[in-house]
Amino acid sequence: MPELPEIETIKNQLLSAAVIGRSITQIEVLYPQVVAYTEEGFEDVVVGTSVDDVHRKGKYLVLGLDNKRNIVIHFRMNGRLLLRERTFAFDPYTQIVISLDDGRELRFGDSRKFATVELMCDADLKAKIVNKLGPDAASELDLEYFYQVLQSTTRPIKSLLLDQQKIAGIGNIYANEALWWAKIHPETSSADVEKREAKELLGAIHRVLAESIQLGGSSKRWFRHIDGGLGRYQEIFKVYNKAGLPCPRHQDVLIRYSKVGGRGTYHCEICQQIAKNRQTSLIDQ
DNA sequence: AGTCGCCTGGTA
DNA sequence: TACCAGGCGACT
Numbered sequence: 001m002p003e004l005p006e007i008e009t010i011k012n013q014l015l016s017a018a019v020i021g022r023s024i025t026q027i028e029v030l031y032p033q034v035v036a037y038t039e040e041g042f043e044d045v046v047v048g049t050s051v052d053d054v055h056r057k058g059k060y061l062v063l064g065l066d067n068k069r070n071i072v073i074h075f076r077m078n079g080r081l082l083l084r085e086r087t088f089a090f091d092p093y094t095q096i097v098i099s100l101d102d103g104r105e106l107r108f109g110d111s112r113k114f115a116t117v118e119l120m121c122d123a124d125l126k127a128k129i130v131n132k133l134g135p136d137a138a139s140e141l142d143l144e145y146f147y148q149v150l151q152s153t154t155r156p157i158k159s160l161l162l163d164q165q166k167i168a169g170i171g172n173i174y175a176n177e178a179l180w181w182a183k184i185h186p187e188t189s190s191a192d193v194e195k196r197e198a199k200e201l202l203g204a205i206h207r208v209l210a211e212s213i214q215l216g217g218s219s220k221r222w223f224r225h226i227d228g229g230l231g232r233y234q235e236i237f238k239v240y241n242k243a244g245l246p247c248p249r250h251q252d253v254l255i256r257y258s259k260v261g262g263r264g265t266y267h268c269e270i271c272q273q274i275a276k277n278r279q280t281s282l283i284d285q
Numbered sequence: 286a287g288t289c290g291c292c293t294g295g296t297a
Numbered sequence: 298t299a300c301c302a303g304g305c306g307a308c309t
Contacts, residue, residue: 003303059304076304078293093293112292114304155286164305171303220303221295240303262287264301 002075003059004138004169005212006223006231010081011056012213013226017083022100023050024065031095034108036116045069045119046098058133058168062125070125071098072118073108079115082107083226091228111222133168138209141167147198150190157193158186159261161205170205173218176240176266178204185274186260186267192275211236239266247271 002010027043029035035042046065053064061081063071073081082091086103093109096117100106108117120128134149135141149166150157160166161175170178179186181204184197193201217223217231220241224230234241238248243257247268258265 006303074304076291077302079303110292111294112302114291114293159286162304173303218303223303263304 002079002217002223003171003174004056004136005174005209005233006217007056007059007061007075007169008138008213009217009231010061010226011054014054014083017226019051019063019083019100019106020054021050021052022102022104023048024098025101026097026099028097028099029095030097031109031113033113034095034110034115034117036118038119040119042119046071056136057130058136058164059171060129060133068122070120070122072120072125072129074116076110076112076114076116078112078222079110080108080222080224081226082224082228133164134166135168137167137169137205138213141202141205143199143202146202147195150193150198152191154189154191156187156260157184157190157201158263158265160190162261162263169209172263173220173237173240174205174208174212177208177238179272180239180267181207183271185272186258186265188274194275197275239268242266 024046027046029042049065049067051063052066055062059074061073080093084091084105084107086099086105091107091109093111094107095109098106135145153160158175158179161170162172178201182197182201184193184201212218212233215232216225218233219230220234239255242255243266244254247253247255247270250268250270253268253270255266256269
């Protein structure tokens with residue numbers, strides 16, 4: 001589920017809830033497979049340390065500890081991180097519980113069991129995660145780089161937007177929404193996107209991410225805030241999950257569903273047309 | 286580039 | 298009952 005705006009929301013809420021500075025008194029792993037990788041024993045290294053940093057890179061959430069270790073969480077499809085008083089009722093799907101010294105617990109879980117929690121030192125975080133991701137779509141992506149990446153491949157633009165090694169943080173919802181705002185067909189060859197369109201698309205990416213962060217992310221199904229509350233961006237989806245409904249720009253044209261790169265894709269065939277591409281021009285001749 | 290596996294739950 | 302899902306890595 002969670003893409004950049006959802007993880008950013010979690011991060012902001014953890015900061016507001018003053019998690020930084022709290023020390024960790026206990027770790028309970030209810031579902032051992034959630035721990036994807038540890039350089040050392042999870043519990044031994046974490047208990048007794050305190051959280052001194054919370055940040056996000058792409059779709060990863062990082063809890064930095066004061067011993068140079070990091071708890072690195074990837075939510076995959078259905079991951080959920082809740083902050084509860086210890087006495088609060090058990091949350092379904094909880095897989096790992098991090099107890100804080102003020103009586104609160106960070107409870108992480110995932111109904112589909114795809115999500116991962118890893119413990120890694122600063123050097124590993126950099127080598128195994130940060131250096132493998134492209135610039136963060138919300139905070140590090142500029143037109144210069146974006147256009148250069150587009151020029152470098154003929155892959156469908158939508159697939160490129162989802163490629164975390166090229167651009168970090170965009171997932172299926174925001175790829176669909178940004179392409180609609182920029183009026184670009186999801187299957188357009190990346191290299192055929194003109195600089196002017198690239199600028200539009202970059203603006204659209206920044207727009208949808210920022211608006212979603214303002215609304216606390218999208219809770220189409222599984223995403224929850226740290227207090228269990230829902231995001232609201234799904235209330236203003238333009239095309240995502242809207243197959244068969246009218247395009248907001250064309251009341252008589254219905255949103256079409258298709259697959260691009262194996263992922264469900266939504267677009268309006270009137271406002272999002274494939275730019276006349278070079279291959280077609282050659283064939284025409 | 287496409288398909289499969291990882292798993293479970295919601296919905297047509 | 299079948300199909301789909303805010304992801305991603307390992308296959309062919």
